[in-house]
Amino acid sequence: MHKGSCLCGAVRFRVNGDLPPPDACHCTKCRKHSGHYFVSTEIARDRIEIDGADKITWYHSSEKVRRGFCSVCGASLFFDPPHKDWIAVAMGAFEGPTGTELGLHIFVADKGDYYEITDGLPQNQQ
Known part of the structure; x- marks a missing residue:
């Protein structure tokens, strides 16, 4: 079980099972949304429980997302x-x-x- 929350704790979540390897998205929309590149892991919907869902504001950044x-x-x-x-859940929101x-x-x-990617991990142009 992995737990996480937002900065103030109004939104909390739990993920059952192991977390898949995350990816770092460097697209303009992710950078504008998060302030830098956005690192997240894709979780099957039936493996996540969210408390405080009424405190989540959803912004439709495209027709599909x-x-x-x-x-x-x-x-x-x-x-x-x-x-x-x-x-996808932001890695920075997980506890521990x-x-x-x-x-x-x-x-x-x-x-x-303003930055370089130098960690040797695979890099997809898209």
Whole structure:
């Protein structure tokens, strides 16, 4: 069981089972949503329980995706493609050790010019 929350604790969640390796998305929308690149792990919807869902504000950043943040403290928490059977959860929102490691970088063609990716992990242009 992995637990997490937003900064103020108004939104809390629990994930049953191990966390898949997260990815770091460097697209412009993720960078604007989170303030830097967004690192998240894709969780099957039936493995996550969310308390305080009424405190989540959903922003539809495209026709296929919405992004969830706490309406109280503003913490970026979720990347949600409702047509998929998973929801991505921000790694920074988890409490304690996660037992996983970053797996890859995506949308690196869109990354900011103020940093370099030098960790040797796979990099997908899209």
